[in-house]
Amino acid sequence: MTLPMFGSVSRRAVLAGGAAAGVLPSLGRADERAVLRVASPWEWTSNEPTDTGYLMTRLQLAETLVLVEPDGRLVGGLADAWAVDEDRLTWRFRLRAGVRFHDGTPLTAEAVITSLTRAVAGESLQQLPLDQITASADGVVIRTRTPVGHLPALLVDYAAVILAPASWGSDGKVQTVIGTGPYRLAGRDGQTMLDLVRFDGYWGSAPSIQRVRYTAIANGDTRTNVAVAGDVDVMFTTVPAATQRINSTGRMRVISQTIPRARVLAFNAGLPQFSDVRVRRAIALAVDRAGIAAAVLRHPASAATQLLPPAVADWHDPTLPPLRTDPAAATALLEEAGWRRGADGIRTKDGVRLAATVLTIANRPELAVMATAMQAQLKAVGLELAVEPVPSAGIPQAIQAGTMQMTMFARTYVNVPDPIATIIPDFTRQRSTWGALNWDGRTRMQALTDRYTASFDDRERADLRRQILRLLQDEVPVTPISWFEHTVAVHSRVRGLVIDPYEMRYMLHTLSLV
Amino acid sequence: MVWLQLVATRLTQAVAMALVLATLCFGFVQALPGDLATRIAAARVGEDRLTPEIATRIRAQAGLDQPVLVQYGGWLADLARGELGRSLVTGEPVVAEFRYHAGHTLVLGLLGWALSYLIALPIGLWAGLRPGGWVDRISDAAAVLLASLPPFLTGIALISLFALTLTWLPPAGFGTWAHRVLPALTLALGLAAFAVPVIRTAVVEVRGAFYITYAQIKGLGETTAFRHHGLRNAAIPIVTYAALQMTFVIDGFVVIETLFNHPGLGAWLVKALLARDVPVILAASLAIGFLFSLVSLITDALCLALDPRARAASVRLGRGWSAR
Numbered sequence: 001m002t003l004p005m006f007g008s009v010s011r012r013a014v015l016a017g018g019a020a021a022g023v024l025p026s027l028g029r030a031d032e033r034a035v036l037r038v039a040s041p042w043e044w045t046s047n048e049p050t051d052t053g054y055l056m057t058r059l060q061l062a063e064t065l066v067l068v069e070p071d072g073r074l075v076g077g078l079a080d081a082w083a084v085d086e087d088r089l090t091w092r093f094r095l096r097a098g099v100r101f102h103d104g105t106p107l108t109a110e111a112v113i114t115s116l117t118r119a120v121a122g123e124s125l126q127q128l129p130l131d132q133i134t135a136s137a138d139g140v141v142i143r144t145r146t147p148v149g150h151l152p153a154l155l156v157d158y159a160a161v162i163l164a165p166a167s168w169g170s171d172g173k174v175q176t177v178i179g180t181g182p183y184r185l186a187g188r189d190g191q192t193m194l195d196l197v198r199f200d201g202y203w204g205s206a207p208s209i210q211r212v213r214y215t216a217i218a219n220g221d222t223r224t225n226v227a228v229a230g231d232v233d234v235m236f237t238t239v240p241a242a243t244q245r246i247n248s249t250g251r252m253r254v255i256s257q258t259i260p261r262a263r264v265l266a267f268n269a270g271l272p273q274f275s276d277v278r279v280r281r282a283i284a285l286a287v288d289r290a291g292i293a294a295a296v297l298r299h300p301a302s303a304a305t306q307l308l309p310p311a312v313a314d315w316h317d318p319t320l321p322p323l324r325t326d327p328a329a330a331t332a333l334l335e336e337a338g339w340r341r342g343a344d345g346i347r348t349k350d351g352v353r354l355a356a357t358v359l360t361i362a363n364r365p366e367l368a369v370m371a372t373a374m375q376a377q378l379k380a381v382g383l384e385l386a387v388e389p390v391p392s393a394g395i396p397q398a399i400q401a402g403t404m405q406m407t408m409f410a411r412t413y414v415n416v417p418d419p420i421a422t423i424i425p426d427f428t429r430q431r432s433t434w435g436a437l438n439w440d441g442r443t444r445m446q447a448l449t450d451r452y453t454a455s456f457d458d459r460e461r462a463d464l465r466r467q468i469l470r471l472l473q474d475e476v477p478v479t480p481i482s483w484f485e486h487t488v489a490v491h492s493r494v495r496g497l498v499i500d501p502y503e504m505r506y507m508l509h510t511l512s513l514v
Numbered sequence: 515m516v517w518l519q520l521v522a523t524r525l526t527q528a529v530a531m532a533l534v535l536a537t538l539c540f541g542f543v544q545a546l547p548g549d550l551a552t553r554i555a556a557a558r559v560g561e562d563r564l565t566p567e568i569a570t571r572i573r574a575q576a577g578l579d580q581p582v583l584v585q586y587g588g589w590l591a592d593l594a595r596g597e598l599g600r601s602l603v604t605g606e607p608v609v610a611e612f613r614y615h616a617g618h619t620l621v622l623g624l625l626g627w628a629l630s631y632l633i634a635l636p637i638g639l640w641a642g643l644r645p646g647g648w649v650d651r652i653s654d655a656a657a658v659l660l661a662s663l664p665p666f667l668t669g670i671a672l673i674s675l676f677a678l679t680l681t682w683l684p685p686a687g688f689g690t691w692a693h694r695v696l697p698a699l700t701l702a703l704g705l706a707a708f709a710v711p712v713i714r715t716a717v718v719e720v721r722g723a724f725y726i727t728y729a730q731i732k733g734l735g736e737t738t739a740f741r742h743h744g745l746r747n748a749a750i751p752i753v754t755y756a757a758l759q760m761t762f763v764i765d766g767f768v769v770i771e772t773l774f775n776h777p778g779l780g781a782w783l784v785k786a787l788l789a790r791d792v793p794v795i796l797a798a799s800l801a802i803g804f805l806f807s808l809v810s811l812i813t814d815a816l817c818l819a820l821d822p823r824a825r826a827a828s829v830r831l832g833r834g835w836s837a838r
Contacts, residue, residue: 231687393564
């Protein structure tokens with residue numbers, strides 16, 4: 001007796017099948033095979049869209065007015081059309097007709113206003129200079145105080161999901177997530193297990209799979225074990241080092257795609273070591289990205305050539321001279337900048353030693369290994385690097401305390417589909433948490449981003465994007481080391497997997513089971 | 515009277531111990547390096563969206579900008595009203611979260627603990643009744659090996675064999691009995707490794723006791739003598755040890771629950787500590803304090819029930835039961 005869903009000895013299925021009734025009491029064993037088992041590291045920490053909205057959109061429980069397709073196109077979500085008035089401040093969104101929430105109530109302008117007002121009050125959409133949101137005959141009108149050309153992209157932010165009025169309790173907190181997505185939340189067991197059921201009243205085409213069970217598995221080794229055992233149908237964010245092990249069982253196959261997330265090295269440009277752009281350029285030239293990508297990440301194609309990978313076509317400039325490794329050129333730049341080698345090989349200038357401690361984020365273990373690899377590469381050109389892994393909160397703390405010298409972290413540039421929303425906070429402020437610190441190019445960057453934000457002309461915006469990318473490449477407020485590979489393990493019984501490089505949706509609606 | 519004294523003493527100790535433990539935890543959390551509000555913000559919105567502004571907002575909302583003594587006083591006042599507050603990360607009432615995670619831990623803990631004695635009792639008794647025999651020698655070697663292995667290694671070995679190679683059981687997760695087998699077995703093997711030598715020694719000691727020799731002299735067979743006079747005496751140290759082990763189980767849970775993706779108290783506490791979720795840490799330390807005292811109470815009660823000498827001594831001395 002072999003059950004195709006497990007692709008292995010069925011004893012586990014026999015043991016688990018009957019008892020699984022504890023989770024989905026209405027399901028028999030045969031139905032259990034029709035359940036799509038999805039896993040990822042992310043737990044359902046709260047019902048608030050500002051905190052856990054990314055899971056609501058990824059699992060397609062809730063939707064935003066505007067959606068992004070995996071190819072980067074903005075398409076209608078709960079709004080099927082939008083336009084901006086002559087004043088460039090008034091945006092009119094027409095709500096899609098016939099949309100119902102999972103509780104059967106219709107989508108209304110009031111529901112949209114309630115959700116959006118709370119999203120803007122939260123932290124995610126705080127960049128939006130919102131004046132007011134009002135209802136119109138066929139939708140909502142969003143008015144901003146200053147022109148924002150990329151406003152539709154901002155509305156893709158997961159915090160801006162539209163929930164039914166019944167979702168909120170009297171205390172203003174979300175009690176139950178009642179969205180409009182192709183799946184509705186049928187049950188939740190703690191923060192780690194969710195049961196989703198296809199929503200038959202969905203406005204779009206119905207997904208093929210009726211039931212989905214989502215499990216959050218925070219521990220990377222445990223995720224690997226589950227994938228090796230084939231005890232899941234689709235697992236998002238597998239551990240890259242486990243790819244070969246997972247593939248070797250034949251039960252699951254790991255697929256990877258480069259996504260707009262980068263591991264970057266950032267400098268405190270206010271320090272004498274890094275205030276000179278030539279030093280930052282020298283560091284960028286001394287780092288062997290290809291070697292690190294091949295040896296540490298085991299994925300040579302992930303070596304960064306500029307901030308964003310080709311997956312974000314608008315924000316990847318193929319004409320930009322790529323980041324390269326040239327220790328001789330790095331040495332020449334440091335000499336030109338007046339940094340002279342001491343007896344121990346480390347350079348000094350005006351009594352300042354060319355040395356720094358780089359803080360890496362402990363919960364991304366590859367960062368410390370990459371930084372350690374860079375230690376030797378940078379020492380060869382005369383820079384002494386100490387590596388200190390800290391919790392993710394350690395970096396903002398060091399910036400606040402004024403002790404940050406260098407940091408290395410992973411940053412997504414598509415919290416919304418237009419990276420400008422991340423570039424503004426990262427490169428136009430004196431003290432950015434995940435970007436430039438004390439960078440003197442920030443005013444030039446702000447001039448460019450201000451023009452970009454106010455522009456509604458596609459050609460002008462494309463030109464500004466090129467200028468922004470060039471400024472980042474030339475001035476090196478941070479230096480990208482590698483891009484991210486989004487790795488997904490998929491079971492042999494699953495068909496139709498599509499990976500969304502924007503990580504907005506798991507695209508469950510495209511999947512089917514054989 | 516003895517029973518009443520026992521319960522009153524232990525309950526007073528429980529309250530005092532829980533409060534001291536929670537206060538110490540409060541102090542430790544405050545003394546940990548790094549900013550509380552930033553850690554909480556990171557756990558809540560994820561590192562990509564972590565900004566100093568969010569941390570500032572959380573600091574003000576949660577009252578973390580107040581002096582430490584004011585925060586502690588506020589927590590005590592809430593506690594006096596029977597309120598444990600809400601998690602600073604999830605916003606859920608701490609009591610509800612505790613109940614959920616404790617339920618999972620309790621089932622797994624009892625299962626692992628019971629399983630460990632299903633393994634340890636027959637082996638320990640056999641080894642004690644036949645010291646130096648092959649069961650004694652093999653179990654001794656196995657106990658040393660298992661006791662020296664940290665629980666995660668035992669867990670990984672079991673997962674490799676039963677989940678990845680034989681594919682009989684799921685490697686992680688919860689919700690079905692099949693999911694509980696491997697974590698319970700991991701726990702049970704670790705506990706049994708320590709319990710077998712205790713049981714064996716208790717049996718060996720009792721078998722050599724004068725009252726067994728006396729029983730045999732008066733004509734009882736070896737087995738009958740042990741059953742009538744030895745078993746109850748041997749049970750006293752075993753019960754004490756078994757109860758103490760129940761509290762040590764908490765240590766094991768931290769590792770086992772993470773490895774098996776089991777949403778119990780251990781995993782909950784680790785997450786809360788990493789996120790500096792103060793109300794959860796305090797509630798968990800209160801609960802652990804109570805649990806230790808409760809187990810102590812049950813142990814004393816069992817020993818008292820098993821050993822009439824202790825009851826008599828307590829009455830004679832006119833004081834509550836205080837030492838085993």
